[in-house]
Amino acid sequence: MIKQRIVLRFPPQIVEQPVIYHLIKDYNLMVNILRADINPKKEGRVMMELSGEEADYLQAVGWMKNQGLQIMNLEQQIIWRSERCTHCGACTVICPTEALFFERPEMTVHFAEDKCIVCELCLRACPARAMETLVDNTNFR
Ligand code: SF4
Ligand code: SF4
Numbered sequence: 001m002i003k004q005r006i007v008l009r010f011p012p013q014i015v016e017q018p019v020i021y022h023l024i025k026d027y028n029l030m031v032n033i034l035r036a037d038i039n040p041k042k043e044g045r046v047m048m049e050l051s052g053e054e055a056d057y058l059q060a061v062g063w064m065k066n067q068g069l070q071i072m073n074l075e076q077q078i079i080w081r082s083e084r085c086t087h088c089g090a091c092t093v094i095c096p097t098e099a100l101f102f103e104r105p106e107m108t109v110h111f112a113e114d115k116c117i118v119c120e121l122c123l124r125a126c127p128a129r130a131m132e133t134l135v136d137n138t139n140f141r
Contacts, residue, residue: 003051005034007077007118009070010044019064020046027060028052035097035117047074047117077118077133080111084130091122091131 008019015038023029029052038044050057064071080100087109091100099115100122102108122131 001051002054002057003049004057005047005049005074007072007074008046008048008064009072010038010046011068011070012041012043014068015042015044016040017067019067019069022063023050023060027056027063029056029060035115037096037117037119045117045119072118074118078113078116078120078122079132079134081130081132082111084128085109086128086130088127090125090127094121094125096121 010017010019020031020033023031029050032049032051033046034049035047036045038046050060061071087107089102089109092098092102092109095101096119097115097117099112099117101110101112103110118133120133123133125131
């Protein structure tokens with residue numbers, strides 16, 4: 001058995017396909033959706049945890065790639081360089097999941113990795129370049 005957290009990016013042309021249904025029915029995977037941002041006819045993102053037999057999982061990954069889905073291993077996708085952070089708060093306004101947030105009463109910014117859906121909005125918002133993305137597909141399973 002394996003358990004893997006991934007982010008799926010759905011291009012607009014396939015955003016309405018029943019991908020989750022196929023993962024469960026055709027590949028015997030358990031799907032735990034952690035976060036979803038799907039809009040009809042627009043790109044969508046779903047952060048999920050998949051668990052099941054490794055062979056089933058690998059077949060499912062192949063099938064999803066063939067469907068045109070982008071798959072990213074969620075581990076260490078977004079990195080917060082706290083030493084560069086000036087706690088300006090620009091990212092906390094733009095972060096859709098509150099993964100970047102002010103902690104009171106100190107009013108310092110913190111990063112809750114488990115809430116991050118790897119939307120990368122904070123990369124553009126951060127004037128100090130404290131947010132980085134790490135795409136490590138060599139770890140992808
Ligand atoms: S990538 Fe940045 S803005 Fe997007 S959810 Fe993660 S921390 Fe928030
Ligand atoms: S935008 Fe950058 S510098 Fe400002 S609080 Fe967020 S991570 Fe820190």
